[in-house]
Amino acid sequence: MAENRSSKRQRWRLPCEIVYDGGRQRSFVVDLSETGLFVQTGARLRPGTEVEVRLTLDRRPAPVVLRTRVARTKQVPSHLMSVARSGIGLRLLDAPDDYLAVLADLKSGAR
Secondary structure (H helix, E strand, C coil): CCCCCCCCCEEEEEEEEEEECCEEEEEEEEEECCCEEEEECCCCCCCCCEEEEEECCCCCCCCEEEEEEEEEEECCCHHHCCCCCCEEEEEECCCCHHHHHHHHHHHHCCC
């Protein structure tokens, strides 16, 4: 399958909290880039839904807050959960400077 993302994703597992209309859930970011990220979650959100992502990072005193929109969803049957991840692909609506600094830290090996 051809890669059609506008930015190369960095694989990284980071704790986060997602906040959406009607709920909130602790989750994990699986990969991220300048334009989007994939969050491992069982939350069933439709494409187009706005989601706030709060990244918790070791070196930052407060979470980095991202405004995103669901671009795609991936649902995996429960019997395949050990080999595949359910989750949501999110497109950034804006990329705050703190987030870009996080990406630079990850690329350089710092965290």
